[in-house]
Amino acid sequence: MDTIKSYQAVIKQVISEYAKFRPSHGNIHLEPIFDDVNSRYALMQFGWDRDRRVRGNLIYVSIKDNKVLIEYDGIESGITQDLIEKGIPERDIVLAFLPEFQAV
Template sequence: MDTENHRAAVKHIIETYARFRPSHGNIRLDTVFDETHDRYALMQAGWDRGRRVRGNLIYITLQDGKVVVEYDGIEHGITDDLIRQGVEEKRL
């Protein structure tokens, strides 16, 4: 799988999770795609029970032909999602 396919797979997964809505609070999910530097993220921002919520849910970089999961805040993890999208396990 080449870099363009890795980008497409990562963006598809992040866009899929961005469609989910948190079960409580007023929290916005934002996708961040920097194809120039190959940095991809799903951010959360908002309020829940009077407290500020912000930060990464997913942060992935592409480097040296690999998909590097820098941060995975998804309950079941996204590695299987990446593999289902065609990213070879040895590229993770």
């Protein structure tokens, strides 16, 4: 399997695992969004918590130039270690939400 397809599979596996969780309060749903054509992956949340609408992304990851760019990571413990444990080398993960894109 080539690098991109391997990274896509790992990212989808990690996001799918997080999508199984349920928030401890509110009526909030988690929905994974996978776009293999453009190598973009997200975990979206939507629903209600008390009288407030909840919506937005929890995770947004893309692949560019054989690097996994973590564009947004709203998971408490972060997804970086999960990606590494599933086989993506640390040198290929970039924390794109930090100034000047810092490698892990």
